Amino acid sequence: MSKGRLEAFSDGVLAVIITIMVLEMKSPHGTSLADLKPVVPIFLSYLLSFVYIGIYWNNHHHLLHATQHVNGATMWANLHLLFWLSLIPFTTAWIGENHFDSWPVAIYGFILLMAGVAYFILTKTLIRLHGERSTLADAIGSDRKGKISIVLYAIAIPLAFVQPWIASVFYIAVAIMWLVPDRRIEGKIQE
Amino acid sequence: MSKGRLEAFSDGVLAVIITIMVLEMKSPHGTSLADLKPVVPIFLSYLLSFVYIGIYWNNHHHLLHATQHVNGATMWANLHLLFWLSLIPFTTAWIGENHFDSWPVAIYGFILLMAGVAYFILTKTLIRLHGERSTLADAIGSDRKGKISIVLYAIAIPLAFVQPWIASVFYIAVAIMWLVPDRRIEGKIQE
Amino acid sequence: MSKGRLEAFSDGVLAVIITIMVLEMKSPHGTSLADLKPVVPIFLSYLLSFVYIGIYWNNHHHLLHATQHVNGATMWANLHLLFWLSLIPFTTAWIGENHFDSWPVAIYGFILLMAGVAYFILTKTLIRLHGERSTLADAIGSDRKGKISIVLYAIAIPLAFVQPWIASVFYIAVAIMWLVPDRRIEGKIQE
Amino acid sequence: MSKGRLEAFSDGVLAVIITIMVLEMKSPHGTSLADLKPVVPIFLSYLLSFVYIGIYWNNHHHLLHATQHVNGATMWANLHLLFWLSLIPFTTAWIGENHFDSWPVAIYGFILLMAGVAYFILTKTLIRLHGERSTLADAIGSDRKGKISIVLYAIAIPLAFVQPWIASVFYIAVAIMWLVPDRRIEGKIQE
Numbered sequence: 001m002s003k004g005r006l007e008a009f010s011d012g013v014l015a016v017i018i019t020i021m022v023l024e025m026k027s028p029h030g031t032s033l034a035d036l037k038p039v040v041p042i043f044l045s046y047l048l049s050f051v052y053i054g055i056y057w058n059n060h061h062h063l064l065h066a067t068q069h070v071n072g073a074t075m076w077a078n079l080h081l082l083f084w085l086s087l088i089p090f091t092t093a094w095i096g097e098n099h100f101d102s103w104p105v106a107i108y109g110f111i112l113l114m115a116g117v118a119y120f121i122l123t124k125t126l127i128r129l130h131g132e133r134s135t136l137a138d139a140i141g142s143d144r145k146g147k148i149s150i151v152l153y154a155i156a157i158p159l160a161f162v163q164p165w166i167a168s169v170f171y172i173a174v175a176i177m178w179l180v181p182d183r184r185i186e187g188k189i190q191e
Numbered sequence: 192m193s194k195g196r197l198e199a200f201s202d203g204v205l206a207v208i209i210t211i212m213v214l215e216m217k218s219p220h221g222t223s224l225a226d227l228k229p230v231v232p233i234f235l236s237y238l239l240s241f242v243y244i245g246i247y248w249n250n251h252h253h254l255l256h257a258t259q260h261v262n263g264a265t266m267w268a269n270l271h272l273l274f275w276l277s278l279i280p281f282t283t284a285w286i287g288e289n290h291f292d293s294w295p296v297a298i299y300g301f302i303l304l305m306a307g308v309a310y311f312i313l314t315k316t317l318i319r320l321h322g323e324r325s326t327l328a329d330a331i332g333s334d335r336k337g338k339i340s341i342v343l344y345a346i347a348i349p350l351a352f353v354q355p356w357i358a359s360v361f362y363i364a365v366a367i368m369w370l371v372p373d374r375r376i377e378g379k380i381q382e
Numbered sequence: 383m384s385k386g387r388l389e390a391f392s393d394g395v396l397a398v399i400i401t402i403m404v405l406e407m408k409s410p411h412g413t414s415l416a417d418l419k420p421v422v423p424i425f426l427s428y429l430l431s432f433v434y435i436g437i438y439w440n441n442h443h444h445l446l447h448a449t450q451h452v453n454g455a456t457m458w459a460n461l462h463l464l465f466w467l468s469l470i471p472f473t474t475a476w477i478g479e480n481h482f483d484s485w486p487v488a489i490y491g492f493i494l495l496m497a498g499v500a501y502f503i504l505t506k507t508l509i510r511l512h513g514e515r516s517t518l519a520d521a522i523g524s525d526r527k528g529k530i531s532i533v534l535y536a537i538a539i540p541l542a543f544v545q546p547w548i549a550s551v552f553y554i555a556v557a558i559m560w561l562v563p564d565r566r567i568e569g570k571i572q573e
Numbered sequence: 574m575s576k577g578r579l580e581a582f583s584d585g586v587l588a589v590i591i592t593i594m595v596l597e598m599k600s601p602h603g604t605s606l607a608d609l610k611p612v613v614p615i616f617l618s619y620l621l622s623f624v625y626i627g628i629y630w631n632n633h634h635h636l637l638h639a640t641q642h643v644n645g646a647t648m649w650a651n652l653h654l655l656f657w658l659s660l661i662p663f664t665t666a667w668i669g670e671n672h673f674d675s676w677p678v679a680i681y682g683f684i685l686l687m688a689g690v691a692y693f694i695l696t697k698t699l700i701r702l703h704g705e706r707s708t709l710a711d712a713i714g715s716d717r718k719g720k721i722s723i724v725l726y727a728i729a730i731p732l733a734f735v736q737p738w739i740a741s742v743f744y745i746a747v748a749i750m751w752l753v754p755d756r757r758i759e760g761k762i763q764e
Binding site for chain 2: 008009012015020023024072076082083086089091093094098102103104
């Protein structure tokens with residue numbers, strides 16, 4: 001089974017997710033700069049979520065690029081990932097409207113955690129399909145960054161109840177860590 | 192006529208459908224866990240509908256994969272299917288807001304029934320185009336799962352007026368039955 | 383310049399247009415069948431617009447299929463068509479909420495008229511690029527159906543102020559006329 | 574790394590952006606022509622933004638057409654561009670609702686300025702990847718139109734506080750300047 005349509009569908013879903021989040025930024029009724037003030041936290045949460053979806057699209061691109069073929073299990077592992085990512089607009093809106101309060105920030109972290117786990121499952125599903133000695137398995141390697149992210153989310157979630165901004169700093173830190181494209185896979189393929 | 196654009200358009204529509212449903216999950220105004228409570232039934236109906244769209248995308252993918260070419264009739268049979276699927280966000284929102292009441296649950300089942308019928312028509316249209324002895328016809332076979340689904344929806348709809356949760360159990364059962372990818376087609380193609 | 387991305391972008395825009403229209407069908411707050419009643423005119427206008435977008439996608443598909451290459455003028459002629467089509471959700475919502483009143487029905491017809499004109503311009507732009515003796519020009523022929531549609535819209539718009547339902551009948555009649563796929567182009571290509 | 578998926582994802586995002594803007598044009602509750610009046614400035618801002626997204630899609634198409642391959646830096650430069658473009662629906666809605674007031678018009682110009690800068694960065698990233706003597710670098714040339722646009726936006730933004738319509742005229746002028754497709758790249762490729 002070819003991977004082309006899996007990529008196309010994922011691109012479509014990610015493109016819609018990344019764009020509909022902006023619908024939460026309602027245009028203010030006033031026209032002064034002060035009227036933009038309530039939009040600022042929504043903008044910041046939008047920016048963070050945009051970067052996260054961008055990271056997932058980027059990693060997804062790299063992962064599928066190293067993939068030879070897909071099967072039914074891959075498709076559902078992929079849909080599972082898209083499911084958690086599709087909840088990001090909801091939790092982004094909640095964060096933005098409530099100025100980074102404990103529960104919204106914790107739930108945001110929980111969605112990121114589940115997306116991280118779903119991505120991990122997707123890589124495992126693909127490795128099972130291609131074999132432990134495939135280029136793909138080799139390219140994914142130990143997936144250190146993926147594991148670190150999941151640990152950091154798990155630490156950040158309870159911290160949201162101590163101080164929401166500490167958890168937020170964790171999310172931003174994970175995003176920065178991922179912003180560097182997955183050179184492992186890129187490197188291995190180009191060899 | 193090539194099938195590429197039919198797939199691309201269907202992917203686009205399904206990607207938008209699956210993602211805009213999440214817009215119904217309005218972020219709560221409060222920040223406590225209790226504020227999330229009214230979102231729970233909306234979340235559950237979103238989850239069920241996400242799985243259903245995922246199933247249709249998956250089956251559509253398998254079906255088109257076995258397809259050699261398409262014609263005008265196929266295009267309209269496909270648009271007919273997309274029409275009923277495009278109503279899922281509406282009925283999902285109605286279910287979610289009214290906590291699985293009789294009429295919303297019955298209408299939800301009706302939309303699923305019509306989508307099932309539309310999918311059946313699409314398979315028949317493709318078989319007519321490819322011939323009864325084609326790989327496609329062979330691969331689709333008797334389409335037992337499709338027929339069972341339609342029967343189960345037809346039973347579930349009146350049951351929604353007895354007890355909405357009984358109908359809901361039927362919808363969930365059908366989804367679980369379909370979650371297993373269509374191994375018939377997959378198997379036949381790989382021979 | 384290749385036509386692939388023009389098709390992909392058009393597919394994306396048409397997929398979003400056809401799907402976001404359904405967002406106008408707000409789920410009712412009550413749960414009785416009577417609560418669905420105000421949704422009926424919105425549903426009917428959605429159905430008509432869905433069919434129209436389907437027709438345009440279908441014809442666009444046939445037209446681009448016969449096309450060898452595109453240039454800058456084609457791109458803007460195509461965007462011009464997409465612009466008018468993108469206004470269909472707005473006018474569909476207006477019709478649906480106001481139960482087929484004069485001005486909404488007239489404006490709906492005006493948008494259809496402009497989309498028809500834009501499609502006509504697109505065909506002319508493509509013929510100018512491919513030459514009057516190309517397969518494309520030959521396949522489009524005199525574009526009788528396109529011209530008839532424009533005339534029928536132009537007649538229907540003033541009739542909306544006499545009786546909105548008469549204009550609506552015209553729109554439905556044009557849709558039915560187009561539902562038959564463009565066999566001229568299909569036929570010429572298959573020769 | 575192939576450019577196919579970068580194009581597909583960008584097409585998806587641009588298709589969604591260009592289409593969801595129309596959701597801001599809420600259908601009026603009345604049915605007279607006068608009820609359409611408050612929609613007029615929203616329509617005009619929609620038209621301007623539609624043209625801008627169309628220009629970016631067009632230029633993006635030309636740019637990527639001349640591109641041989643992409644890397645991680647390109648992907649993020651591209652996402653950076655899409656980020657600023659994704660804010661256009663927000664600022665379009667703000668302009669439309671406030672009838673071209675100073676701050677909304679200035680912020681609109683700021684988003685255009687940032688999108689212009691992001692496009693400039695994208696071209697530089699691609700030139701660094703392909704080399705100063707590549708067809709791509711040659712085709713982009715000095716990117717005079719890009720630089721002029723950025724200067725014009727920078728002039729227009731402060732002018733929005735003198736007279737919003739003067740700034741608006743600048744934005745329209747830049748759009749008209751770009752409406753002519755990038756013949757430099759087109760020309761160079763066809764040689």
